Amino acid sequence: MGEVKGNNEAFWDLSYGLYIVTSREGERMNGQIATAAMQVTAVPPKIVVCLSKETLTHEFVVQSGKFGITVLDQEITMQEIGPWGFRSGRDIDKFRNVRYKIGAETGVPLVLDRALSVLEAKVIQSLDVDTHTLFVGEVEGAERLREGKPLTYDYYQKEKKGKSPKNAPTYHG
Protein backbone atom coordinates (compact mmCIF):
# COMPACT_ATOMS: atom_id res chain seq x y z
CA MET A 1 0.00 0.00 0.00
CA GLY A 2 3.00 2.34 -0.19
CA GLU A 3 2.71 5.52 1.85
CA VAL A 4 -1.03 5.64 2.38
CA LYS A 5 -2.20 6.66 5.81
CA GLY A 6 -5.31 4.79 6.80
CA ASN A 7 -6.70 1.45 5.75
CA ASN A 8 -7.14 -0.57 2.58
CA GLU A 9 -10.86 -1.10 3.02
CA ALA A 10 -11.62 2.33 1.57
CA PHE A 11 -10.34 1.14 -1.81
CA TRP A 12 -12.64 -1.86 -1.69
CA ASP A 13 -15.67 0.45 -1.63
CA LEU A 14 -14.98 1.68 -5.17
CA SER A 15 -17.28 0.09 -7.78
CA TYR A 16 -16.25 -1.58 -11.02
CA GLY A 17 -17.57 -3.76 -13.78
CA LEU A 18 -15.75 -6.86 -14.92
CA TYR A 19 -15.01 -7.04 -18.62
CA ILE A 20 -13.00 -8.95 -21.18
CA VAL A 21 -10.65 -6.56 -22.98
CA THR A 22 -9.36 -7.95 -26.25
CA SER A 23 -6.85 -7.05 -28.93
CA ARG A 24 -4.91 -8.59 -31.78
CA GLU A 25 -1.59 -8.24 -33.51
CA GLY A 26 -1.72 -9.67 -37.01
CA GLU A 27 -3.15 -13.17 -36.74
CA ARG A 28 -2.61 -13.43 -33.00
CA MET A 29 -5.56 -12.59 -30.76
CA ASN A 30 -5.72 -12.24 -27.02
CA GLY A 31 -7.92 -10.97 -24.23
CA GLN A 32 -8.00 -10.60 -20.46
CA ILE A 33 -10.26 -9.64 -17.60
CA ALA A 34 -10.19 -5.95 -16.71
CA THR A 35 -12.16 -4.12 -14.06
CA ALA A 36 -10.73 -0.66 -14.69
CA ALA A 37 -12.67 0.61 -17.69
CA MET A 38 -14.98 3.60 -17.99
CA GLN A 39 -16.41 6.13 -20.38
CA VAL A 40 -14.61 9.48 -20.14
CA THR A 41 -16.34 11.68 -22.71
CA ALA A 42 -19.74 11.53 -24.38
CA VAL A 43 -18.98 13.51 -27.55
CA PRO A 44 -17.11 11.88 -29.15
CA PRO A 45 -17.61 8.76 -27.04
CA LYS A 46 -14.31 7.71 -25.51
CA ILE A 47 -13.46 4.95 -23.07
CA VAL A 48 -10.37 4.49 -20.94
CA VAL A 49 -9.06 1.06 -19.96
CA CYS A 50 -6.20 0.36 -17.56
CA LEU A 51 -3.99 -2.66 -18.30
CA SER A 52 -0.94 -4.10 -16.59
CA LYS A 53 2.24 -3.73 -18.63
CA GLU A 54 2.97 -7.41 -17.94
CA THR A 55 0.09 -8.72 -20.01
CA LEU A 56 0.04 -9.88 -23.60
CA THR A 57 -3.14 -7.89 -24.20
CA HIS A 58 -1.23 -4.75 -23.19
CA GLU A 59 1.43 -5.64 -25.75
CA PHE A 60 -1.16 -6.11 -28.50
CA VAL A 61 -2.95 -2.85 -27.68
CA VAL A 62 0.35 -0.95 -27.84
CA GLN A 63 1.24 -2.59 -31.17
CA SER A 64 -2.14 -2.35 -32.87
CA GLY A 65 -3.65 0.75 -31.24
CA LYS A 66 -7.01 -1.01 -30.94
CA PHE A 67 -9.01 -2.81 -28.31
CA GLY A 68 -12.38 -4.44 -27.78
CA ILE A 69 -14.54 -4.71 -24.67
CA THR A 70 -17.09 -7.38 -23.86
CA VAL A 71 -19.52 -6.65 -21.05
CA LEU A 72 -20.26 -9.99 -19.38
CA ASP A 73 -23.53 -11.38 -18.10
CA GLN A 74 -23.45 -11.91 -14.34
CA GLU A 75 -24.61 -15.49 -14.99
CA ILE A 76 -21.16 -16.37 -16.36
CA THR A 77 -19.49 -19.21 -14.42
CA MET A 78 -16.11 -19.06 -12.70
CA GLN A 79 -14.94 -21.78 -15.07
CA GLU A 80 -15.77 -19.58 -18.03
CA ILE A 81 -14.04 -16.55 -16.49
CA GLY A 82 -10.92 -18.51 -15.49
CA PRO A 83 -8.78 -18.45 -18.65
CA TRP A 84 -9.39 -14.73 -19.18
CA GLY A 85 -8.20 -13.79 -15.73
CA PHE A 86 -5.56 -16.17 -14.54
CA ARG A 87 -3.84 -17.51 -17.65
CA SER A 88 -1.58 -15.72 -20.09
CA GLY A 89 -2.15 -15.77 -23.83
CA ARG A 90 1.57 -16.50 -24.04
CA ASP A 91 0.75 -20.02 -22.80
CA ILE A 92 -2.71 -20.78 -24.18
CA ASP A 93 -4.93 -19.79 -27.08
CA LYS A 94 -7.77 -18.13 -25.18
CA PHE A 95 -10.02 -17.99 -28.25
CA ARG A 96 -9.81 -21.69 -29.00
CA ASN A 97 -13.16 -22.77 -27.57
CA VAL A 98 -14.91 -19.42 -27.51
CA ARG A 99 -17.51 -17.81 -29.75
CA TYR A 100 -16.32 -14.45 -31.02
CA LYS A 101 -16.63 -12.14 -33.98
CA ILE A 102 -14.27 -9.72 -35.65
CA GLY A 103 -15.27 -6.11 -35.01
CA ALA A 104 -16.29 -4.50 -38.30
CA GLU A 105 -14.76 -1.12 -37.46
CA THR A 106 -11.37 -2.09 -36.00
CA GLY A 107 -10.78 -5.77 -36.68
CA VAL A 108 -10.39 -6.68 -33.00
CA PRO A 109 -11.95 -9.92 -31.76
CA LEU A 110 -15.06 -9.46 -29.64
CA VAL A 111 -15.99 -12.30 -27.29
CA LEU A 112 -19.63 -13.36 -27.67
CA ASP A 113 -19.99 -16.10 -25.03
CA ARG A 114 -21.92 -14.67 -22.05
CA ALA A 115 -21.71 -11.24 -23.70
CA LEU A 116 -24.32 -8.54 -23.11
CA SER A 117 -22.58 -5.78 -25.06
CA VAL A 118 -19.46 -5.33 -27.14
CA LEU A 119 -17.53 -2.16 -27.94
CA GLU A 120 -14.50 -1.60 -30.13
CA ALA A 121 -12.16 1.37 -29.96
CA LYS A 122 -9.15 2.98 -31.56
CA VAL A 123 -6.50 4.23 -29.12
CA ILE A 124 -6.02 7.98 -29.46
CA GLN A 125 -4.09 8.72 -26.25
CA SER A 126 -2.28 6.75 -23.61
CA LEU A 127 -0.78 7.56 -20.22
CA ASP A 128 1.98 5.61 -18.52
CA VAL A 129 1.10 5.15 -14.84
CA ASP A 130 4.12 3.04 -13.77
CA THR A 131 3.00 -0.60 -13.59
CA HIS A 132 -0.02 0.00 -15.84
CA THR A 133 -1.03 2.06 -18.86
CA LEU A 134 -4.23 4.01 -19.36
CA PHE A 135 -5.42 3.63 -22.95
CA VAL A 136 -7.99 6.18 -24.09
CA GLY A 137 -9.94 4.85 -27.03
CA GLU A 138 -12.42 6.52 -29.32
CA VAL A 139 -15.31 4.09 -29.66
CA GLU A 140 -15.97 3.19 -33.28
CA GLY A 141 -18.49 0.42 -32.78
CA ALA A 142 -20.89 -0.39 -29.95
CA GLU A 143 -23.59 -3.02 -29.80
CA ARG A 144 -25.88 -4.36 -27.12
CA LEU A 145 -26.45 -8.00 -28.04
CA ARG A 146 -29.10 -8.72 -25.44
CA GLU A 147 -30.46 -7.40 -22.15
CA GLY A 148 -29.25 -8.78 -18.85
CA LYS A 149 -27.47 -7.88 -15.65
CA PRO A 150 -23.85 -6.86 -16.29
CA LEU A 151 -21.27 -8.62 -14.14
CA THR A 152 -19.76 -6.29 -11.55
CA TYR A 153 -16.54 -6.76 -9.63
CA ASP A 154 -18.59 -6.67 -6.42
CA TYR A 155 -20.82 -9.52 -7.63
CA TYR A 156 -17.78 -11.47 -8.80
CA GLN A 157 -16.19 -11.19 -5.36
CA LYS A 158 -19.23 -11.62 -3.13
CA GLU A 159 -21.48 -14.00 -5.05
CA LYS A 160 -18.89 -15.94 -7.03
CA LYS A 161 -16.11 -15.70 -4.39
CA GLY A 162 -13.74 -14.64 -7.15
CA LYS A 163 -10.17 -13.46 -6.52
CA SER A 164 -7.88 -11.01 -8.33
CA PRO A 165 -4.53 -11.74 -9.97
CA LYS A 166 -1.49 -9.94 -8.60
CA ASN A 167 -1.18 -7.55 -11.52
CA ALA A 168 -4.72 -6.16 -11.15
CA PRO A 169 -4.90 -2.38 -10.49
CA THR A 170 -7.09 -3.20 -7.49
CA TYR A 171 -4.95 -5.96 -5.99
CA HIS A 172 -4.49 -5.60 -2.23
CA GLY A 173 -2.84 -8.88 -1.19
Added chain:
Amino acid sequence: MGEVKGNNEAFWDLSYGLYIVTSREGERMNGQIATAAMQVTAVPPKIVVCLSKETLTHEFVVQSGKFGITVLDQEITMQEIGPWGFRSGRDIDKFRNVRYKIGAETGVPLVLDRALSVLEAKVIQSLDVDTHTLFVGEVEGAERLREGKPLTYDYYQKEKKGKSPKNAPTYHG
Protein backbone atom coordinates in the same frame (compact mmCIF):
# COMPACT_ATOMS: atom_id res chain seq x y z
CA MET B 1 -22.79 9.87 -30.25
CA GLY B 2 -20.39 11.07 -32.96
CA GLU B 3 -19.25 8.44 -35.44
CA VAL B 4 -20.11 5.30 -33.49
CA LYS B 5 -21.65 2.49 -35.47
CA GLY B 6 -24.20 0.62 -33.42
CA ASN B 7 -26.31 1.61 -30.48
CA ASN B 8 -25.99 3.60 -27.27
CA GLU B 9 -27.22 0.82 -25.02
CA ALA B 10 -23.81 -0.87 -25.01
CA PHE B 11 -22.42 2.11 -23.08
CA TRP B 12 -25.17 1.77 -20.47
CA ASP B 13 -23.90 -1.71 -19.58
CA LEU B 14 -20.64 -0.33 -18.17
CA SER B 15 -20.60 -0.23 -14.36
CA TYR B 16 -19.71 2.72 -12.15
CA GLY B 17 -19.87 3.90 -8.59
CA LEU B 18 -21.25 7.31 -7.67
CA TYR B 19 -18.96 9.49 -5.59
CA ILE B 20 -18.52 13.02 -4.36
CA VAL B 21 -15.21 14.39 -5.62
CA THR B 22 -14.03 17.41 -3.65
CA SER B 23 -11.29 19.99 -3.83
CA ARG B 24 -10.39 23.42 -2.51
CA GLU B 25 -8.54 26.51 -3.58
CA GLY B 26 -7.47 28.56 -0.58
CA GLU B 27 -10.54 29.07 1.60
CA ARG B 28 -12.99 28.07 -1.13
CA MET B 29 -14.20 24.47 -1.10
CA ASN B 30 -16.27 22.63 -3.65
CA GLY B 31 -17.38 19.16 -4.67
CA GLN B 32 -19.45 17.36 -7.27
CA ILE B 33 -20.86 13.98 -8.15
CA ALA B 34 -18.57 11.87 -10.32
CA THR B 35 -19.11 8.36 -11.60
CA ALA B 36 -15.86 8.03 -13.51
CA ALA B 37 -13.31 7.15 -10.84
CA MET B 38 -11.20 4.03 -10.43
CA GLN B 39 -8.00 2.69 -8.99
CA VAL B 40 -5.29 2.33 -11.65
CA THR B 41 -2.27 0.98 -9.78
CA ALA B 42 -1.87 -0.87 -6.49
CA VAL B 43 1.74 0.05 -5.68
CA PRO B 44 1.77 2.93 -5.11
CA PRO B 45 -2.02 3.22 -4.92
CA LYS B 46 -3.26 5.63 -7.55
CA ILE B 47 -6.76 6.63 -8.55
CA VAL B 48 -7.96 8.35 -11.71
CA VAL B 49 -11.00 10.64 -11.75
CA CYS B 50 -12.59 12.17 -14.83
CA LEU B 51 -14.09 15.66 -14.47
CA SER B 52 -15.79 18.00 -16.91
CA LYS B 53 -13.76 21.10 -17.70
CA GLU B 54 -16.88 23.17 -17.08
CA THR B 55 -17.04 22.47 -13.37
CA LEU B 56 -15.70 24.49 -10.47
CA THR B 57 -14.30 21.31 -8.92
CA HIS B 58 -12.21 20.82 -12.08
CA GLU B 59 -10.89 24.36 -11.67
CA PHE B 60 -9.96 23.74 -8.03
CA VAL B 61 -8.24 20.42 -8.81
CA VAL B 62 -6.18 22.10 -11.54
CA GLN B 63 -5.23 24.95 -9.21
CA SER B 64 -4.50 22.95 -6.07
CA GLY B 65 -3.37 19.59 -7.48
CA LYS B 66 -5.44 17.75 -4.88
CA PHE B 67 -8.77 16.00 -4.63
CA GLY B 68 -10.85 14.00 -2.23
CA ILE B 69 -13.35 11.20 -2.84
CA THR B 70 -16.30 10.22 -0.68
CA VAL B 71 -17.87 6.83 -1.34
CA LEU B 72 -21.58 7.21 -0.61
CA ASP B 73 -23.95 4.86 1.16
CA GLN B 74 -26.69 3.64 -1.18
CA GLU B 75 -29.21 4.77 1.45
CA ILE B 76 -28.49 8.42 0.58
CA THR B 77 -31.62 10.28 -0.57
CA MET B 78 -32.05 12.08 -3.87
CA GLN B 79 -32.48 15.30 -1.90
CA GLU B 80 -29.07 14.83 -0.32
CA ILE B 81 -27.45 14.02 -3.67
CA GLY B 82 -29.08 16.97 -5.46
CA PRO B 83 -26.74 19.87 -4.73
CA TRP B 84 -23.64 17.81 -5.53
CA GLY B 85 -24.89 16.82 -8.96
CA PHE B 86 -27.05 19.54 -10.40
CA ARG B 87 -25.86 22.78 -8.86
CA SER B 88 -22.60 24.65 -9.38
CA GLY B 89 -20.41 25.79 -6.53
CA ARG B 90 -20.26 29.10 -8.39
CA ASP B 91 -23.87 29.67 -7.26
CA ILE B 92 -24.12 27.98 -3.88
CA ASP B 93 -21.89 26.96 -0.97
CA LYS B 94 -22.26 23.19 -1.16
CA PHE B 95 -20.60 22.66 2.22
CA ARG B 96 -22.94 24.95 4.12
CA ASN B 97 -25.18 22.31 5.70
CA VAL B 98 -22.92 19.30 5.37
CA ARG B 99 -20.69 17.45 7.82
CA TYR B 100 -17.15 17.23 6.53
CA LYS B 101 -13.57 17.08 7.73
CA ILE B 102 -10.31 18.39 6.37
CA GLY B 103 -8.09 15.60 5.08
CA ALA B 104 -4.97 15.37 7.24
CA GLU B 105 -2.68 14.55 4.33
CA THR B 106 -3.78 17.02 1.66
CA GLY B 107 -6.10 19.57 3.27
CA VAL B 108 -9.02 18.80 0.94
CA PRO B 109 -12.51 18.67 2.43
CA LEU B 110 -13.97 15.17 2.76
CA VAL B 111 -17.76 14.90 2.95
CA LEU B 112 -18.90 12.77 5.91
CA ASP B 113 -22.69 12.76 5.50
CA ARG B 114 -23.75 9.34 4.15
CA ALA B 115 -20.07 8.49 3.71
CA LEU B 116 -18.78 4.92 3.80
CA SER B 117 -15.19 5.72 2.87
CA VAL B 118 -13.05 8.74 2.13
CA LEU B 119 -9.83 9.00 0.14
CA GLU B 120 -7.55 11.95 -0.51
CA ALA B 121 -5.03 12.23 -3.31
CA LYS B 122 -2.33 14.42 -4.79
CA VAL B 123 -2.47 14.83 -8.57
CA ILE B 124 0.69 13.48 -10.19
CA GLN B 125 -0.44 13.28 -13.83
CA SER B 126 -3.30 14.55 -15.91
CA LEU B 127 -4.56 13.89 -19.42
CA ASP B 128 -6.68 16.28 -21.47
CA VAL B 129 -9.47 14.31 -23.17
CA ASP B 130 -11.28 17.22 -24.88
CA THR B 131 -14.36 18.08 -22.80
CA HIS B 132 -12.97 16.39 -19.69
CA THR B 133 -9.67 15.86 -17.89
CA LEU B 134 -8.37 12.65 -16.38
CA PHE B 135 -6.59 13.40 -13.11
CA VAL B 136 -4.33 10.63 -11.80
CA GLY B 137 -3.83 11.03 -8.07
CA GLU B 138 -1.51 9.23 -5.70
CA VAL B 139 -3.61 8.35 -2.67
CA GLU B 140 -2.15 9.78 0.52
CA GLY B 141 -4.98 9.00 2.90
CA ALA B 142 -7.74 6.37 2.85
CA GLU B 143 -10.26 5.53 5.51
CA ARG B 144 -13.32 3.33 5.70
CA LEU B 145 -15.62 5.05 8.17
CA ARG B 146 -18.21 2.30 8.39
CA GLU B 147 -19.46 -0.74 6.50
CA GLY B 148 -22.37 -0.52 4.13
CA LYS B 149 -23.41 -0.89 0.52
CA PRO B 150 -21.65 1.64 -1.73
CA LEU B 151 -23.94 3.61 -4.03
CA THR B 152 -23.53 2.56 -7.65
CA TYR B 153 -24.59 4.46 -10.75
CA ASP B 154 -26.84 1.53 -11.64
CA TYR B 155 -28.62 1.71 -8.26
CA TYR B 156 -28.92 5.50 -8.58
CA GLN B 157 -30.59 5.15 -11.98
CA LYS B 158 -32.80 2.11 -11.39
CA GLU B 159 -33.78 2.34 -7.73
CA LYS B 160 -33.63 6.09 -7.21
CA LYS B 161 -34.65 7.04 -10.78
CA GLY B 162 -31.73 9.45 -10.90
CA LYS B 163 -30.68 11.37 -14.00
CA SER B 164 -27.33 12.68 -15.24
CA PRO B 165 -26.34 16.27 -15.95
CA LYS B 166 -25.31 17.17 -19.49
CA ASN B 167 -21.62 17.43 -18.72
CA ALA B 168 -21.34 13.88 -17.34
CA PRO B 169 -18.91 11.62 -19.22
CA THR B 170 -21.75 9.10 -19.54
CA TYR B 171 -24.45 11.47 -20.74
CA HIS B 172 -26.44 10.12 -23.68
CA GLY B 173 -29.32 12.56 -24.04
